[in-house]
Amino acid sequence: MTPVQPSPSGANLKPTKPRTWDAPLVVAAHPGGRAAALLIEGQPSYLSWAITNSSLEHVTERFYVDLLIDGLVVERWFSRGISARATASITDWSELGLRTNLAQGEHTATLVVDSTDLIAEDDETDNRFDIVVVVQAVTGIDGTPGIGSARLPDLAPVAHEGWPGPITATAHSGEKTLGPVSVSVPTYVSFAFENRGLASTPVNVSVQLYMDGMMVSEQIVPGALAGLVLAPPEWAELSSVVRLSPGPHSLRLVLDPHNLVAESDETNNEYEVTFVWEAGEVAPPQIPTTTPAPSIPAPPTLPNLMPGWRFGWDGPIIVSNESETFVETPLVVGRDIFTDVVVQNRSSVDASQRYEAHLFYDGQMVVALEADQGTPAGSIHWWADLEVLDSAVNITEGTHTLKVIIDPTNAVDESNESDNVFEKEFVWTATAPDPVAPISYTIGDIANTLAPLRDMPDSRDLVVDPDGEGSIEAVLDVADAGYYLLTGTSFRDQRAEVSLRSHAGFIDWMEQSCQEDFAVRDPSEYTTIRDQCERAKTEFLGVTTTRFGTISVVVDAQHSAVEVLDTLVHELGHMRQKLVHPEQSEGGGSxxxxxxxxxxxxxxxxxxxxxxxxxxxxxxxxxxxxxxxxxxxxxxxxxxxxxxxxxxxxxxxxxxxxxxxxxxxxxxxxxxxxxxxxxxxxxxxxxxxxxxxxxxxxxxxxxxxxxxxxxxxxxxxxxxxxxxxxxxxxxxxxxxxxxxxxxxxxx
Structure with a gap:
């Protein structure tokens, strides 16, 4: 695109007063009025203006005529030229009230001819004309907004994802960079803004772009929904609107310039940045460096025996007074004791050699358990309902520690020899304790628990800060109350672990889970596992899976309460399905x-x-x-x-x-x-x-x-x-x- 060339010198464009008008620019209270009038707030107004080419030279190039209110452009008219000594006018323009919010008081209305300086004139000092417009409030109305500021929109420039700032300008289409720019080639300008308020805009949003204080573009965005970032397509018409010259020029973004949108904050609607335009061609764009895909671990070459968990079982060591449970029960001195021990081979390599697992009670070895055939890759080996504690030790009332050491003689060469030990404390009592009643809620409990929900929609505070601290329990309580209303149970009574974490904590948890998958899956699946894990870490706010014998629900809670709660409830839906019909989760991946x-x-x-x-x-x-x-x-x-x-x-x-x-x-x-x-x-x-x-x-x-x-x-x-x-x-x-x-x- 070739920059616009100015018309030959000799022209002179300026506002002019027709014979029967009060001034070149008038704002009347009724159609046909050509004299200044007192306006009533909220009532119609009718604006007229006139301009002339007072020279003997015809103007054959395009130019613009702007109407400004209090220094900001309200409307721009386009002209293809004007003959020598000719006059042009607009009369009874009635859209002023739709373009700006004329509140009670005095306002300056300005008419600017050739507002972007496309025409070279003999006299560049007479292109403007100002008048004062007085607006009177409607009797009995004080103009106070009828809604609280907490529930209003809030428009603000924002650096879109991956952008260096709210405004970018470059000579390369499609790029979002701060330069390079040149007067010899087109300039591609992009901008972004967001509605960071709590309500959407009921009207369209005017977005104006100024260069060196001169409006060069206005776009009308059809509404700004709360919480959304808007980035209109790049704009490439700068050189057709102004005469670009080499050197520094400022670009200023102005949102809702005439306050048609009532906002909770009217001070953050602008952003300005300066670029330096060169002359001549510009260097080609830099080829962006691609981030290499995360590495795939080398497949294991050895098995890895470690404490084992199976979904629905209580862990590597399970002690109960009942047989065939694989879950813990309250332990009573004098009753039969049944012990389960579970070992897993977390590797895709078989542990084919025989090995032992030694069980200890308070430091005393109780039994050496044998795995004569080893343990295949990715599988578990367990010894169920062992009746060894009664005969080997004298169990007394109180807390006792059971420990298992897997392959204590190192009969199996392993990829990790440091994870072969597991210990856990168990409590024996003289009499059976009363059964623990499930969690329940009364109507009053529900009302009290849900009370914090009233403040959550208006809050942008993070549930969890980067250090992992925050209002975790309040969110969990609201979620549990809703879960109870739907299911009649508390998720805290389910075989599930629900955790709200910082973003870093969520990523760490995901990484550990992925490494566990790598260890037991066939190497041919590694690329798929890596891609799924990276997608989860970058796109997901929550995940539900089975881990360590329970359902694990993990949420990135470094977000607002509503977003965290909504994510958590989605994952609780997955949890509920796994509890009620787990076969669906095991049915393949179509x-x-x-x-x-x-x-x-x-x-x-x-x-x-x-x-x-x-x-x-x-x-x-x-x-x-x-x-x-x-x-x-x-x-x-x-x-x-x-x-x-x-x-x-x-x-x-x-x-x-x-x-x-x-x-x-x-x-x-x-x-x-x-x-x-x-x-x-x-x-x-x-x-x-x-x-x-x-x-x-x-x-x-x-x-x-x-x-x-x-x-x-x-x-x-x-x-x-x-x-x-x-x-x-x-x-x-x-x-x-x-x-x-x-x-x-x-x-």
């Missing part, structure tokens, strides 16, 4: 099966938030009927339809809808959705239970059958989702940004 498992977790999420809404009366899943929300639903639904064949998360959202709309065994749920536009918590729980009860061998056919009906139900899904948007919903009642997909695109 996309369709993974899709059903995700559908279960997402429906559990929705059940949870619905039941919390019903219990607290809070508005958690309601969203206003703004154009930006309608566009969001259209985009997300279109994406999911397009990606359903390859992406389990896209597949699962649609599967939930199709199950209700197409499954002949769910007529009641279909009627509920049709009549109410959504499922209530009871119906949502019913759908979750229906999915979880599904036999593994039927899942692939079921999902395929449902998806064959997608074309006939797409419109219904879209219509129901859009109908959930509520016209005129007050910003105080807008649901949480983190729950939009749960509230709008989950049936």
């Amino acid at each position: 996309l369709l099966l993974r899709g059903l498992l995700e559908a279960e977790a997402q429906q559990f999420q929705r059940s949870f938030w619905l039941v919390l809404e019903e219990q607290t009366g809070l508005s958690l899943l309601n969203y206003p009927a703004y154009a930006a929300f309608r566009q969001l639903l259209h985009d997300r639904l279109s994406y999911r339809i397009g990606e359903a064949a390859s992406d389990e998360h896209s597949l699962v959202h649609l599967l939930q809808w199709l199950a209700i709309l197409d499954d002949p065994d769910l007529p009641d749920l279909r009627m509920t959705l049709s009549e109410n536009g959504k499922l209530d918590s009871a119906a949502s729980s019913e759908l979750f239970d229906y999915f979880v009860a599904m036999p593994v061998e039927t899942i692939d056919d079921y999902v395929q059958s449902r998806f064959s009906s997608l074309p006939e139900h797409v419109d219904a899904i879209s219509d129901i989702a859009l109908a959930r948007l509520i016209p005129f919903l007050p910003s105080d009642l807008e649901g949480m940004a983190e729950l939009r997909m749960v509230g709008l695109l989950t049936p």
Whole structure:
């Protein structure tokens, strides 16, 4: 693109006053008015202006005419030229009230001819004309906003992911860098901003870009949803708007310049940065360095014997007064004692040699256990219901330590000889203790436990700080109360370990879990394991798996309370499935099966938030009927339809809808959705239970059958989702940004 060349000198553009007007620029209170008038706040106004080319030279090039209010551009008009001695005008322009918020008081209105200085003129000093506009408040109204500032939008420039700043400018299209730039080649400008407030904008957002104080671009963004970053496409028209000269020039981003959006913070709407434009060609872009994929460990060459865990069992050493349990019971002196010892070979190499495991009681060796055939790769070896303690030692009331040493004579060469010991304390009592009652909640307990939820939507505090400290228990308590309302049980009573960690703690946990997978899996699977682990570490906020004999639910809690709680509840949905129907998790890894498992977790999420809404009366899943929300639903639904064949998360959202709309065994749920536009918590729980009860061998056919009906139900899904948007919903009642997909695109 060649920069715009100025017209020949001799022209002179300036505001002019027509004979019957008061001034070149007038703002009247009624159509046809050409004299200044007192304006009433919120009432219509009618603006007129006139300009002239007072010279004998025709202007044949484009130029712009700007209207500024209090120094910021409100409107820009485009002209293809103007003849010598000719006049041009705009009359009764009535959109001023739509472009700026003219509050009570005095405002300066400015008319600027050739605002970007495209025309070389004999006189560059007479292009502006200012007037004072006086706005009077409506009688009896003080202009105080009707909603609290805590539930307002907050627009602010932000460095998009991977960008060096909120504004980038470069000579290379597609790049997001701070230069290089040159007057000889096009400049590609990009910017980003976010709505970091707690409410979405009900109106479009004006975004203006200034160079050296001169507006060069205005974009209208169709609404800014709370919590979203917006980055419009790069803009390459700078050289067609201004005459670029080599040297430093500033670029300034101004958001909502005329305060049409009421914000919780009106001081953070601008960002400015300076670039230096060179002359001539620029160097080609640097080829970005690619981060090498994390290394894959070398396959083990030796076995690794260590204490073993099996899902549903209580660990490497299990002591009980009952046989055939593999779980611990209260221990009573004088009763029969049954001991289980479990060893695993955490390696993909067989331990084929015979070895022993020695069991100790308070430091005294009790028995040498023999593994005559060794232990195959990735498997466990156990000795069950050993009746050796009664005869070998005198057990007394109190705490005693049992220890197992695996392969104490080093009969097996191992990759790690330091993890062969496990010990644990057990308590014997004289009489059996009273059974521990399961956790339960009264109605009052539920209300008290859920009380902190009222403050969570408005808080951006991290649940866990980088040191691992924070409000962990409050989030766990709310999650447990909701879990209890849905299942009648506390997740704290389940065979599960639920932990909220810092980001670094989450990554460390994931890394340990991945290393355990590497140790026991075939080397041909290493690349897949590495890719899955890296994806989990970079994309996931939570994970649920079986580890050390229990279900492990781990969440990266270095985020806001609502985001952490929503992630935790999703993972609790996976946990619930593993407890109720574990075979589904062991049924293979087809996309369709993974899709059903995700559908279960997402429906559990929705059940949870619905039941919390019903219990607290809070508005958690309601969203206003703004154009930006309608566009969001259209985009997300279109994406999911397009990606359903390859992406389990896209597949699962649609599967939930199709199950209700197409499954002949769910007529009641279909009627509920049709009549109410959504499922209530009871119906949502019913759908979750229906999915979880599904036999593994039927899942692939079921999902395929449902998806064959997608074309006939797409419109219904879209219509129901859009109908959930509520016209005129007050910003105080807008649901949480983190729950939009749960509230709008989950049936």
